[in-house]
Amino acid sequence: NAGVMQNPRHLVRRRGQEARLRCSPMKGHSHVYWYRQLPEEGLKFMVYLQKENIIDESGMPKERFSAEFPKEGPSILRIQQVVRGDSAAYFCASSPPAGFWEKLFFGSGTQLSVL
Amino acid sequence: AQSVTQPDIHITVSEGASLELRCNYSYGATPYLFWYVQSPGQGLQLLLKYFSGDTLVQGIKGFEAEFKRSQSSFNLRKPSVHWSDAAEYFCALFNQAGTALIFGKGTTLSVSS
Numbered sequence: 481n482a483g484v485m486q487n488p489r490h491l492v493r494r495r496g497q498e499a500r501l502r503c504s505p506m507k508g509h510s511h512v513y514w515y516r517q518l519p520e521e522g523l524k525f526m527v528y529l530q531k532e533n534i535i536d537e538s539g540m541p542k543e544r545f546s547a548e549f550p551k552e553g554p555s556i557l558r559i560q561q562v563v564r565g566d567s568a569a570y571f572c573a574s575s576p577p578a579g580f581w582e583k584l585f586f587g588s589g590t591q592l593s594v595l
Numbered sequence: 596a597q598s599v600t601q602p603d604i605h606i607t608v609s610e611g612a613s614l615e616l617r618c619n620y621s622y623g624a625t626p627y628l629f630w631y632v633q634s635p636g637q638g639l640q641l642l643l644k645y646f647s648g649d650t651l652v653q654g655i656k657g658f659e660a661e662f663k664r665s666q667s668s669f670n671l672r673k674p675s676v677h678w679s680d681a682a683e684y685f686c687a688l689f690n691q692a693g694t695a696l697i698f699g700k701g702t703t704l705s706v707s708s
Binding site: 484513515520521522523524525528535536538539571573581582584586587588589 | 627638640646694695696
């Protein structure tokens with residue numbers, strides 16, 4: 481049973497480009513969460529999605545950031561017109577529908593570097 | 596306001612010595628608390644969790660944590676540290692909406708021989 485898969489592991493973008501980060505949840509998991517980790521900071525919640533629905537996006541920056549979790553395929557975190565301050569590790573976690581707090585698993589993250 | 600504080604940024608412990616990592620929280624009701632470990636370049640692995648009941652919880656890799664409501668603390672302990680325990684440790688609590696984990700800034704553990 482594969483874990484939470486994130487790709488790419490490392491992503492380099494120039495300022496102004498778009499970054500797309502992918503997260504494939506564990507089999508049977510229908511909830512996905514995105515977190516961002518800045519250097520020497522803990523993980524900060526960004527968004528919580530279920531299939532085709534955004535449940536909580538209170539941690540998402542108001543501009544340039546968006547997330548989706550379609551009926552088929554991975555969840556995508558999109559960052560438009562990246563800036564140097566977007567450089568961070570982005571982690572995805574997934575859980576099943578019931579008792580989800582006990583079965584939350586994290587991926588290995590995508591390290592985004594903005595030049 | 597809900598928050599998690601890990602007062603120690605970096606701790607060094609000798610191999611075989613005991614370990615205690617501190618975690619304090621701010622929360623209006625009974626919190627759901629977690630400890631995660633992150634090895635370099637890896638995702639987070641759950642060590643243990645507290646939801647209710649016995650205030651001393653056992654986790655994987657020989658770790659345990661004690662929930663103390665009076666002190667708003669959930670400290671992580673291990674009686675004898677191994678070199679492989681060197682990693683970053685995060686304390687977290689579930690937000691009131693039940694939609695997200697709120698993390699502390701982490702404690703980096705180094706193990707000396």
